[in-house]
Amino acid sequence: YTGKTGLQLLTERMKKLTVHDYQSIPVVVNESASVYDAIVTMFLEDVGTLFVVDHNSHLVGVLSRKDLLRASIGKQELESIPVSIIMTRMPNITICEQEDFLLEMAKELIDKQIDGIPVVKKVEEDEQIRYEVVGRLTKTNITRAFVDLTNGEIT
Numbered sequence: 001y002t003g004k005t006g007l008q009l010l011t012e013r014m015k016k017l018t019v020h021d022y023q024s025i026p027v028v029v030n031e032s033a034s035v036y037d038a039i040v041t042m043f044l045e046d047v048g049t050l051f052v053v054d055h056n057s058h059l060v061g062v063l064s065r066k067d068l069l070r071a072s073i074g075k076q077e078l079e080s081i082p083v084s085i086i087m088t089r090m091p092n093i094t095i096c097e098q099e100d101f102l103l104e105m106a107k108e109l110i111d112k113q114i115d116g117i118p119v120v121k122k123v124e125e126d127e128q129i130r131y132e133v134v135g136r137l138t139k140t141n142i143t144r145a146f147v148d149l150t151n152g153e154i155t
């Protein structure tokens, strides 16, 4: 008998969870898409964060709900504004990989005050590091992990 408390066991299990086990499917838009298109996509796909990719499907930006709201306050035609001028762009994007620990990324969501993180795979092209978007990690995924941890253990 190891003498571990319930809390120690729970903490150990929590520390082992990875992004891979809880990520969602990413929703992406092309950098040439209009703000109008992005708004429609956000509603149809029912997500809070869109990832912006270039013609090679590499990550170039992130769009949040408030980014799109902010752009909508202006008087400009939303069909004529490309998302690339309002998005948060690389290299200022917090990214993660499938092997990363969920707890680390939960801390990132809190520290950076963001709702979602693109899950990426590194690819090298023309001696440059690029990122392919393979998933989406959100506060909802973290909440699911939190609930899963208590399953059957705590009543």
Ligand code: ADP
Residues within 6 Å of the ligand: 049, 062, 063, 064, 065, 066, 067, 087, 088, 092, 093, 094, 095, 113, 114, 115, 116, 117, 118
């Ligand atoms: P909202 O703006 O709708 O509250 P967020 O809190 O996720 O949603 O986004 C806040 C700001 O941070 C936005 O300008 C958004 O573009 C940016 N952002 C969102 N996700 C990321 C990320 N993973 N890395 C860097 N910036 C991000």
